Amino acid sequence: MIRPTRSHPAWIGFLVHRLSGLALALFLPVHFWALSRAIEGEAALDRFLAWTEDPLVKASEGVLVVLLAVHLAGGLRVMALEFLGWRARQKDLVAASFGFALAVGLLFALHVG
Amino acid sequence: MEGTLTVKVARSEGPVEYQVPARANQTVLDVVSYIQRELEPGLAYRYACRVGMCGSCAMTVNGRPRWTCRTHVAKVARRGVLELAPLAHLPVLRDLVTDMAPFFEKWRKALGHFRPREAPEGEIPDFALIPPASPERQQADAGIECIGCGVCHAACDIVGWNPDYLGPAALNRAWTLVNDLRDGAGAERLAAVAGDAGCHACHSTQSCTAVCVKGLDPAAAIAGLKRRIFWQDPFGWGGG
Numbered sequence: 117m118i119r120p121t122r123s124h125p126a127w128i129g130f131l132v133h134r135l136s137g138l139a140l141a142l143f144l145p146v147h148f149w150a151l152s153r154a155i156e157g158e159a160a161l162d163r164f165l166a167w168t169e170d171p172l173v174k175a176s177e178g179v180l181v182v183l184l185a186v187h188l189a190g191g192l193r194v195m196a197l198e199f200l201g202w203r204a205r206q207k208d209l210v211a212a213s214f215g216f217a218l219a220v221g222l223l224f225a226l227h228v229g
Numbered sequence: 230m231e232g233t234l235t236v237k238v239a240r241s242e243g244p245v246e247y248q249v250p251a252r253a254n255q256t257v258l259d260v261v262s263y264i265q266r267e268l269e270p271g272l273a274y275r276y277a278c279r280v281g282m283c284g285s286c287a288m289t290v291n292g293r294p295r296w297t298c299r300t301h302v303a304k305v306a307r308r309g310v311l312e313l314a315p316l317a318h319l320p321v322l323r324d325l326v327t328d329m330a331p332f333f334e335k336w337r338k339a340l341g342h343f344r345p346r347e348a349p350e351g352e353i354p355d356f357a358l359i360p361p362a363s364p365e366r367q368q369a370d371a372g373i374e375c376i377g378c379g380v381c382h383a384a385c386d387i388v389g390w391n392p393d394y395l396g397p398a399a400l401n402r403a404w405t406l407v408n409d410l411r412d413g414a415g416a417e418r419l420a421a422v423a424g425d426a427g428c429h430a431c432h433s434t435q436s437c438t439a440v441c442v443k444g445l446d447p448a449a450a451i452a453g454l455k456r457r458i459f460w461q462d463p464f465g466w467g468g469g
Contacts, residue, residue, distance in 0.1 A: 121439070
């Protein structure tokens with residue numbers, strides 16, 4: 117159960133920002149590995165690209181897009197808070213950053229296939 | 230409200246359960262006082278004013294730090310149960326009493342005391358004329374009502390992760406003084422709060438603002454300090 121001192125939107129926003137950042141950091145080596153397939157030659161890259169057409173890989177790509185969007189929106193929210201002193205309606209800003217990520221994820225899903 | 234209230238108190242020797250009569254308009258401090266007067270004279274707790282001015286009666290109530298003299302039992306009891314513990318992130322002296330010395334030591338480290346501005350060379354010091362409605366004074370007033378209860382300090386995760394972190398109350402005090410035009414120690418104070426355990430350690434989780442009993446916004450104060458320090462030397466050319 118979430119601690120009572122943490123059950124407010126800004127803390128959830130912090131948690132999601134931190135977890136998405138960690139997940140993206142863990143993905144980064146995989147991303148570089150994928151790019152390195154191009155150095156191995158055209159056949160290796162094509163094999164890899166064919167594998168990415170798998171529905172399961174496409175679904176994880178969607179998750180990745182949502183993670184990127186939520187991390188970007190959360191980061192912009194914190195920067196607005198710290199650099200612009202934008203304090204009003206923090207709850208709405210957290211909700212808007214999650215909404216942005218969801219919208220980006222849906223947009224990505226529309227373009228798949 | 231009628232019947233009995235089950236109160237679980239995290240005493241120094243271990244958790245103890247008490248049955249207390251439930252009454253209308255009862256505060257958590259009333260309940261603790263009842264236990265001490267009627268059931269357990271040895272129970273240690275702290276209070277002074279009972280009207281939300283002194284900030285000495287704060288403790289953890291059902292997992293959340295609160296000022297007990299202004300917290301109604303009806304608002305916080307869960308199925309007739311109250312769980313009381315001392316404030317988090319501070320050494321426990323006995324039962325519900327914490328040692329506030331480390332908390333106020335952080336105020337001292339953040340240069341949380343007023344230092345009057347020196348008069349220009351050759352001039353006689355005079356009263357500073359600052360209209361209360363001026364934006365500068367309004368900014369200083371925003372956080373001035375802090376009563377030093379330690380509730381925000383207890384709710385702050387960063388204090389839990391890094392005990393050296395100055396914490397929201399001390400930083401709120403520093404920001405209040407930085408905005409006070411009568412104060413002359415601004416630069417020194419900004420340097421005092423710019424270290425690893427200072428304002429930059431804050432992750433903007435904003436729990437301090439969520440729990441502040443006076444409705445202050447320490448998270449905004451910390452953001453203000455970060456901003457002020459950043460614009461002093463945005464590119465790091467100051468050699469700081």
